[in-house]
Amino acid sequence: MKPVDFVLELPNDLRAIEQAVEFLASRAREAGFDEGLLRLNFRVGVTEALANAMLYGNRGDENKNVRVDASVTADRICVRVRDEGRGFDPEHLDDPTLPAHRARVGGRGIFLINKLMDQVEFNEAGNAITMVLNAPPREAP
Amino acid sequence: MKPVDFVLELPNDLRAIEQAVEFLASRAREAGFDEGLLRLNFRVGVTEALANAMLYGNRGDENKNVRVDASVTADRICVRVRDEGRGFDPEHLDDPTLPAHRARVGGRGIFLINKLMDQVEFNEAGNAITMVLNAPPREAP
Amino acid sequence: MSFDVKKQDDVTVIDVEGQLIVGNRQELKQKVLEELEGGARKFLIDFADTGYIDSSGLGVLVSLSKKIREQGGELRLANLNDDLRTLFELTKLDTLFHIANSRDEALTSF
Amino acid sequence: MSFDVKKQDDVTVIDVEGQLIVGNRQELKQKVLEELEGGARKFLIDFADTGYIDSSGLGVLVSLSKKIREQGGELRLANLNDDLRTLFELTKLDTLFHIANSRDEALTSF
Numbered sequence: 001m002k003p004v005d006f007v008l009e010l011p012n013d014l015r016a017i018e019q020a021v022e023f024l025a026s027r028a029r030e031a032g033f034d035e036g037l038l039r040l041n042f043r044v045g046v047t048e049a050l051a052n053a054m055l056y057g058n059r060g061d062e063n064k065n066v067r068v069d070a071s072v073t074a075d076r077i078c079v080r081v082r083d084e085g086r087g088f089d090p091e092h093l094d095d096p097t098l099p100a101h102r103a104r105v106g107g108r109g110i111f112l113i114n115k116l117m118d119q120v121e122f123n124e125a126g127n128a129i130t131m132v133l134n135a136p137p138r139e140a141p
Numbered sequence: 142m143k144p145v146d147f148v149l150e151l152p153n154d155l156r157a158i159e160q161a162v163e164f165l166a167s168r169a170r171e172a173g174f175d176e177g178l179l180r181l182n183f184r185v186g187v188t189e190a191l192a193n194a195m196l197y198g199n200r201g202d203e204n205k206n207v208r209v210d211a212s213v214t215a216d217r218i219c220v221r222v223r224d225e226g227r228g229f230d231p232e233h234l235d236d237p238t239l240p241a242h243r244a245r246v247g248g249r250g251i252f253l254i255n256k257l258m259d260q261v262e263f264n265e266a267g268n269a270i271t272m273v274l275n276a277p278p279r280e281a282p
Numbered sequence: 283m284s285f286d287v288k289k290q291d292d293v294t295v296i297d298v299e300g301q302l303i304v305g306n307r308q309e310l311k312q313k314v315l316e317e318l319e320g321g322a323r324k325f326l327i328d329f330a331d332t333g334y335i336d337s338s339g340l341g342v343l344v345s346l347s348k349k350i351r352e353q354g355g356e357l358r359l360a361n362l363n364d365d366l367r368t369l370f371e372l373t374k375l376d377t378l379f380h381i382a383n384s385r386d387e388a389l390t391s392f
Numbered sequence: 393m394s395f396d397v398k399k400q401d402d403v404t405v406i407d408v409e410g411q412l413i414v415g416n417r418q419e420l421k422q423k424v425l426e427e428l429e430g431g432a433r434k435f436l437i438d439f440a441d442t443g444y445i446d447s448s449g450l451g452v453l454v455s456l457s458k459k460i461r462e463q464g465g466e467l468r469l470a471n472l473n474d475d476l477r478t479l480f481e482l483t484k485l486d487t488l489f490h491i492a493n494s495r496d497e498a499l500t501s502f
């Protein structure tokens with residue numbers, strides 16, 4: 001199946017996130033992707049990536065944008081989120097589920113992305129994240 | 142007021158239009174633009190431009206995209222829609238409201254854009270349309 | 283868009299929910315043509331739950347109206363809100379259609 | 393998101409409609425802190441009409457729970473659907489909150 005590709009360039013505005021996610025989810029639904037995975041995994045995963053791009057990557061700078069590249073088929077969604085920041089090292093984050101960290105207010109974003117998405121990759125610089133979500137295997141007919 | 146800028150690149154899929162329009166309308170609403178004008182003028186105007194870009198500009202070619210550049214403030218929305226086609230001459234279209242044309246199935250798209258938007262401009266090639274919608278004047282306090 | 287087709291006596295009543303636009307107009311067209319082939323002649327499209335209509339949607343209404351008339355039938359419209367009424371006036375399509383204020387008004391006189 | 397705040401005896405019950413996410417979490421936080429300052433101590437957040445919650449939303453819940461406890465109060469949660477429950481389990485936040493199956497269950501034992 002030929003993937004359908006979208007590009008979104010969003011201003012650095014947290015209030016744009018919900019509708020952007022809704023737009024992408026509606027396209028994935030239309031492509032026939034599993035509704036169950038769109039509900040939580042897709043929506044929360046993409047929300048986290050967009051929020052981090054705006055808050056940490058672009059540091060709230062109104063003159064910076066976030067670019068989203070999405071490609072969807074019934075079997076697979078791939079979303080790349082890139083900000084204009086200097087990136088970070090995603091390898092050395094605390095595990096938020098450890099008893100000592102559980103009561104922290106923050107630190108669950110990248111953790112959730114890793115849990116909810118099937119494949120997660122950062123570019124070298126650390127200012128672009130690529131997330132893949134696969135449809136559940138179909139039952140043999 | 143600094144305008145908030147968006148870019149959307151959409152695949153040549155008519156079913157993507159409604160949600161793309163919804164996304165842009167939600168951003169304009171958030172920016173404080175008049176709800177009444179968003180309901181019909183904005184939504185129908187942008188829908189027409191996207192449909193023409195996909196149907197006539199890109200001639201349904203799945204490998205072509207439509208690019209939308211939008212900038213919104215509470216006072217003004219500017220949307221540019223560009224396709225990858227060869228363009229056309231928008232000056233010589235029949236008036237669909239003439240009695241002889243009224244019963245035609247088509248030919249009302251550009252007409253409606255001109256009626257519903259405040260400013261409409263095509264680029265030289267005719268494959269990009271820029272539409273401006275202004276907020277109604279506010280009453281003096 | 284989703285739409286709902288009901289029979290009220292000999293009138294086929296279609297409720298259009300959401301938008302009637304280029305992305306979905308074919309569904310409405312197909313449904314009405316099926317009914318027409320099945321022998322229905324009186325049609326009422328009710329727009330009470332419709333958001334907006336684009337030029338493709340208007341085109342489908344014109345096309346259906348013509349096809350129905352060719353079979354000796356009639357298509358009426360009801361419950362256009364102010365926005366939709368503006369659309370019909372701008373395009374002068376208000377001169378082409380029987381537009382009733384309410385469903386009852388359209389039905390009683392059919 | 394929109395939310396609705398009601399008093400049920402001495403419990404402040406908050407319904408969260410839509411998403412609780414980075415774009416709107418401050419509204420919930422502010423509202424609850426106002427009630428806390430106004431003397432409320434028992435809080436129940438009902439998620440029956442909630443779509444999804446992101447890490448910022450979870451963070452606000454953790455922060456509020458802490459602040460309420462500091463004033464000798466308690467924050468309870470109710471009506472998490474399967475998706476939301478998964479979220480609390482993944483993050484082990486289910487060990488931090490009193491999560492009731494229904495609003496009544498949360499209220500009767502408060």
Ligand SMILES: Nc1ncnc2c1ncn2[C@@H]1O[C@H](COP(=O)(O)OP(=O)(O)O)[C@@H](O)[C@H]1O
Pocket residue numbers: 048052053056057058083085086087088093105106107108109110111126127447
């Ligand atoms: N796009 C980004 N650019 C720069 N730093 C980032 C980016 N995304 C995440 N980070 C860093 O990683 C940390 C952990 O992020 P996350 O797991 O989402 O938790 P939280 O947002 O609650 O801090 C952030 O605090 C930030 O320092």
Ligand SMILES: Nc1ncnc2c1ncn2[C@@H]1O[C@H](COP(=O)(O)OP(=O)(O)O)[C@@H](O)[C@H]1O
Pocket residue numbers: 189193194197198199224226227228229234246247248249250251252267268337
């Ligand atoms: N983006 C475009 N590229 C090429 N031709 C276009 C474009 N937009 C409109 N046209 C031409 O202008 C004509 C009139 O368009 P319009 O007023 O929208 O009515 P309709 O779509 O019903 O034909 C179209 O039939 C097409 O030939």
